[in-house]
Amino acid sequence: VSRRLWAGLLAGAVAATVYTVGSFYVNNWPGTPGPAIYVISPTLVLVAYLVVGMVAWRCYPTERVGLLFTVVGYSWFLPSLAKLHYPLPFTLGNLTSTVYQSALTHLALAWPYGRLRSRFQRGVVVWVYAWNVASNAAAMLFWNPRTNGCGTACPANLLMVDGSNRLHSATTTVASIIGIGTTAVVVLLITQNWLNSGGYVRRAMTNLIWVAVPIAVYVTILNVANNAGLSDFTVYGLGPLLLITAPAAYTVGLVRARSARSAVGAALVGLEPGPPPEQLRAALAKALGDPGLQLALRQTGSGHFVDTRHKVIDPGRLPAGRSLTAVNNTGEALLIYDEQLAHEPELVRVATAAAGLALEHARLQAEIQVQLEQVRASRARIIEAGDAERRRLERDLHDGAQQRLVTLSLALGMARDRAAGADPELAALIDSASKEAREALIELRELARGIHPAVLSETGLAGAVQALAERSTVVTRIVSLPAQRFPANVEATAYFVISEALANVAKHSMAPAAVVTIRKLPEHLVVEVRDDGVGGAHPDAGSGLRGLADRVASVGGVLRIDSPPGSGTRLEADIPCQ
Amino acid sequence: VVDDHESFRRIARKLLEAAGFVVTEAASGAEATREADRVQPSLVLLDIQLPDVDGFEVARRLAGQRPGPVIVLMSSREASDFGGRIAASPAAGFLPKDELSGAAVRRFLIRSDPR
Numbered sequence: 001v002s003r004r005l006w007a008g009l010l011a012g013a014v015a016a017t018v019y020t021v022g023s024f025y026v027n028n029w030p031g032t033p034g035p036a037i038y039v040i041s042p043t044l045v046l047v048a049y050l051v052v053g054m055v056a057w058r059c060y061p062t063e064r065v066g067l068l069f070t071v072v073g074y075s076w077f078l079p080s081l082a083k084l085h086y087p088l089p090f091t092l093g094n095l096t097s098t099v100y101q102s103a104l105t106h107l108a109l110a111w112p113y114g115r116l117r118s119r120f121q122r123g124v125v126v127w128v129y130a131w132n133v134a135s136n137a138a139a140m141l142f143w144n145p146r147t148n149g150c151g152t153a154c155p156a157n158l159l160m161v162d163g164s165n166r167l168h169s170a171t172t173t174v175a176s177i178i179g180i181g182t183t184a185v186v187v188l189l190i191t192q193n194w195l196n197s198g199g200y201v202r203r204a205m206t207n208l209i210w211v212a213v214p215i216a217v218y219v220t221i222l223n224v225a226n227n228a229g230l231s232d233f234t235v236y237g238l239g240p241l242l243l244i245t246a247p248a249a250y251t252v253g254l255v256r257a258r259s260a261r262s263a264v265g266a267a268l269v270g271l272e273p274g275p276p277p278e279q280l281r282a283a284l285a286k287a288l289g290d291p292g293l294q295l296a297l298r299q300t301g302s303g304h305f306v307d308t309r310h311k312v313i314d315p316g317r318l319p320a321g322r323s324l325t326a327v328n329n330t331g332e333a334l335l336i337y338d339e340q341l342a343h344e345p346e347l348v349r350v351a352t353a354a355a356g357l358a359l360e361h362a363r364l365q366a367e368i369q370v371q372l373e374q375v376r377a378s379r380a381r382i383i384e385a386g387d388a389e390r391r392r393l394e395r396d397l398h399d400g401a402q403q404r405l406v407t408l409s410l411a412l413g414m415a416r417d418r419a420a421g422a423d424p425e426l427a428a429l430i431d432s433a434s435k436e437a438r439e440a441l442i443e444l445r446e447l448a449r450g451i452h453p454a455v456l457s458e459t460g461l462a463g464a465v466q467a468l469a470e471r472s473t474v475v476t477r478i479v480s481l482p483a484q485r486f487p488a489n490v491e492a493t494a495y496f497v498i499s500e501a502l503a504n505v506a507k508h509s510m511a512p513a514a515v516v517t518i519r520k521l522p523e524h525l526v527v528e529v530r531d532d533g534v535g536g537a538h539p540d541a542g543s544g545l546r547g548l549a550d551r552v553a554s555v556g557g558v559l560r561i562d563s564p565p566g567s568g569t570r571l572e573a574d575i576p577c578q
Numbered sequence: 579v580v581d582d583h584e585s586f587r588r589i590a591r592k593l594l595e596a597a598g599f600v601v602t603e604a605a606s607g608a609e610a611t612r613e614a615d616r617v618q619p620s621l622v623l624l625d626i627q628l629p630d631v632d633g634f635e636v637a638r639r640l641a642g643q644r645p646g647p648v649i650v651l652m653s654s655r656e657a658s659d660f661g662g663r664i665a666a667s668p669a670a671g672f673l674p675k676d677e678l679s680g681a682a683v684r685r686f687l688i689r690s691d692p693r
Contacts, residue, residue: 398627398654398655399627402654402655403583403585403586403654403675404585405654405676406586406654406675406676407583407585407586407589409676410586410589410590410593410675410676410678411589413593413679414589414592414593414596438676441654441676445654445655445656449659453659454655454659455658455659455660455661458659458660458661458663459660459661459662459663460661462661463660463661463662463663464661466661466662467658467659467661470658471658
């Protein structure tokens with residue numbers, strides 16, 4: 001709104017108010033002013049329309065609604081020109097005494113953004129303006145204020161051609177009937193507009209219905225002869241207060257539109273992070289007051305836009321009354337909303353920005369999820385490849401060096417036996433070589449077992465754990481040991497947990513004994529190694545436990561270490577296993 | 579002697595023949611069952627790891643023969659590397675390959691047929 005317009009509106013409002021109040025108390029009419037209500041009510045109406053007009057003008061500078069409120073305000077003011085005790089203003093004031101009703105009609109039919117909906121309704125508005133002035137003019141042709149009004153104190157009616165009361169009452173009767181009919185048509189049109197409204201505007205239209213009906217009743221009472229028997233105090237003192245309901249209702253709508261913006265924020269705060277699209281849509285629909293709001297996402301592959309209810313959306317052919325906005329600049333998502341929302345560009349901007357953020361969040365989350373899955377899978381593959389490599393190494397050692405050492409050892413044994421009689425010195429030499437070969441064989445066997453326990457692939461977890469327990473330097477009791485076979489990576493993981501745990505018991509715990517429990521639960525294999533030694537083991541203290549935790553994590557399991565100083569150690573691996 | 583390593587079979591044959599045994603060799607599980615059918619051995623030294631089927635399976639097949647041979651499983655690994663499988667097999671026992679000797683074989687024969 002330009003500064004000049006704003007200043008003009010403000011000055012006009014102040015002047016009109018001052019005039020209205022002033023003309024009531026300081027006028028050159030004879031007699032005394034009536035009760036204060038006769039000035040308070042009209043002044044309140046004037047101020048209400050002019051102020052709300054200014055506010056609306058400021059909130060919606062491109063819409064006509066501010067102008068309409070202002071027009072109603074000034075047209076409400078026009079009749080008080082008659083307070084000036086001169087023929088011209090007196091005539092003008094009376095001529096325009098009901099123009100405010102036309103302006104109200106205009107405002108009501110153009111509610112809430114100041115735009116008339118159809119050619120017909122535009123025609124009705126033009127008719128109402130023209131009719132009001134014309135019917136007043138017609139009546140004034142036969143109105144002699146001195147005989148039918150305020151007596152000799154009245155200024156002259158400049159339009160009067162014939163002061164016949166009979167003609168005057170005939171014209172006013174016809175005018176009243178047509179006026180009442182027009183009011184009825186206008187109420188019907190407002191109702192029709194309300195029924196046709198949907199989405200965002202519906203609430204504003206409902207507000208209008210609440211105020212339009214009482215105002216229409218009031219206008220009808222003004223049109224009925226003798227004001228339907230109501231006292232002047234009721235009709236002219238209290239009645240105008242009804243008109244204030246329109247700017248009040250409009251203000252309620254304004255406040256609601258404002259709070260809708262923060263409602264968008266609040267709706268999103270209430271959502272879980274990265275919400276499913278339908279949840280996001282529902283939250284935005286509620287915040288924007290447009291239940292039909294759609295959120296369409298471009299399908300990868302087909303490139304079609306599909307809304308959250310799996311309906312294909314053609315952005316080029318939207319249903320009537322719908323508008324769309326791209327949610328983000330990649331154009332991957334569209335928000336389709338009541339076109340009336342276009343009157344609230346700020347609200348749409350906030351909503352699309354919010355939707356964009358939420359969708360981006362969801363997209364990133366999905367991306368991270370995919371990456372995480374990839375990392376998990378590759379970690380599992382790396383461990384499996386390592387296991388396979390270890391198995392191969394062990395087998396190579398077994399098939400190659402170990403076999404040759406066996407053969408060598410046996411050959412040396414035979415050689416020693418043959419040399420024994422003939423050359424005792426040679427026999428002793430061969431014997432020591434044979435012992436060396438046997439030592440080498442034992443060391444190689446240990447090495448191979450450390451690389452990969454053959455017993456694990458040969459017999460599965462049960463046999464391997466039994467072998468571990470037998471070889472362990474601490475007394476190891478096995479409480480529970482399922483005999484069945486499990487997937488290779490599960491068996492290997494469980495085996496390494498027990499092997500490392502028993503080695504730790506032997507090395508650090510100073511416990512005389514350890515207890516191993518392996519339980520198969522429906523979805524898990526739970527491996528537990530317990531001792532009653534010194535405790536105090538910590539996963540960060542050495543690479544052994546940490547490596548073990550990584551190994552367990554690689555199959556999606558969890559390693560728990562409970563080792564309070566002085567109270568033994570309990571190591572538990574929870575390994576997913578069908 | 580059932581073993582896929584030729585060098586081991588050679589040294590085992592020498593060692594056992596020196597101890598007075600008559601020796602037949604087989605390099606796979608299939609060959610072992612064939613040879614056992616043909617020569618009806620008193621005792622089979624059976625390597626657990628074979629190229630076709632494993633020693634446990636061969637032992638199971640040989641145990642079905644009448645009169646069945648005494649079966650001794652062998653490996654360059656230790657008995658404990660096979661958990662309970664040796665005990666569960668029809669074999670009379672286990673002999674680490676590097677401990678092969680005429681005396682050891684004779685002990686198995688005596689133990690399984692004290693006459």
